Amino acid sequence: MIVSTWALWLIGGLYHAFPILAWVLALWGAARRLGLTSHDPAAMKPVPLGVWVWIAGMAMMAVALVVGHLNFDFSGIEIAKSLFGWAKGWLLFALLPWAGATLRIRPQVLIRAMNILSAQTLVLIPVFVAASMTGVPPVLYTSPLFYAGGASAAFFEVGTHWVDPGSTDIRFRFYAPWGPAAALVAQVALVMGLFDRDWRWRIVAVACAVLVCFLAKSRLSLVAIPVLIMAIPALSQLYRPLIVGATGVAAIGLALSFNALLGIVDTAVTNFNAARADSSRVRATLQRIAQHRWWNEAPLFGHGAVERGPHLTEFMPIGSHHTWNGLLFVKGGLGFGALAVPMAWTFVEMLLKAQRDRTARAALGVIIVLFINSFGENLEILCYLTWPGLMLLGVAMNRRRVGLWSPTLGTQR
Secondary structure, eight states, X not given: OOTTHXXXXXXXXXXXXXXXXXXXXXXXXXXXXXXXXXXXXXXXXXXXXXXXXXXXXXXXHHHHHHHHHHHTTOOHHHXXXXXXXXXXXXXXXXXXXXXXHHSOOOHHHHHHHHHHHHHHHHHHHHHHHHHHHTTOOSOOEEOGGGGGOOSOGGGTEEXXXXXXXXTOOEEOOTTSSSHHHHHHHHHHHHHHHXXXXXXXXXXXXXXXXXXXXXXXXXXHHHHHHHXXXXXXXXXXXXXXXXXXHHHHHHHHHHHHTHHHHHHHHHHHHHHHHHHTHHHHHHHHHHHHHHHHHHHHHOTTTOOSSOEEOOGGGTTOEETOSOHHHHHHHHHHHHHHHHHHHHHHHHHHHHHHHHTTBHHHHHHHHHHHHHHHHTTTSOHHHHTTTSHHHHHHHHHHHTSOOOOSSOTTOOOBO
């Protein structure tokens, strides 16, 4: 399925195929647990606690969704449609780790498949760039699968590029619905590809991620890539005296130069926002409206659904473009906690395991990518594209944690 991504994109099948795949894998894992296959359930490892945390969190999402709908007088049909969307979106954050922890999936298979997909993308990049320079229409066609149900036509459009309506710049979205979404997928492919055993495939992963993020013109990703490349090795070697010493020296240096660094950060943020001033203004306005209305109208269970924004936000939906503010507006404080707790749990678990386990290091990178991009995207609507990373989280959760400080234990493969 991973290496067939571009073929599925040609028929507009990604939005439906990947959630169906997640459900099939999760149900197959449940069948194994119940003894409905040839496998003996008694011989299987217990389901990791981290997987149960995600299951509980996504169940709380459903509770917040239903109560929010009831509080604002949504009809039964609207509640059913929203629950269907939850099953194709938020619930995948529970189904895929469950499948990864229950099925016998080798992490190297996922990692190599993602690198093959990166290689395919590298081959297609010159084609896409040439098409954008020769007057090929941005959208070639919209798949008829759109009529089977979908968030918007953007998820089913097949084209080589798109023109930003705010700046008329040419941007590339590849097989994602928009440019920053493509950059998010590229970051997931990067952190997974970096742990391929073959150094040549690791180069492919880095080259593809950098090019995709550059062509997508995602400001957040251009900041995230160097952070990821530096942070994952550092966070995976906390037991090394050199890392501990360097961290202490860096902390002292930051404290002594705090005022100067604050000025540099302020300048960087200003330049970051000025790079696409209209987009930054719309995003900031959406977040302020979402926070104000959440706190004053529905602090616990939210409004149940996004709402069309005013002209000031170019009619972008309130609750979009930011996972956390979107959760506050749509599902309230309960929905916010339903994601924050599993993400925090998974980060700590992967951080501990990453000291001795290569797979956990890749999974640590995945959770960092999701956290970084949660401030610029709604993760639930794009999880169908990041599904290999979510499955890798389950694979890593199923691996035992070796002693953090024992120098006699080698790194697990």
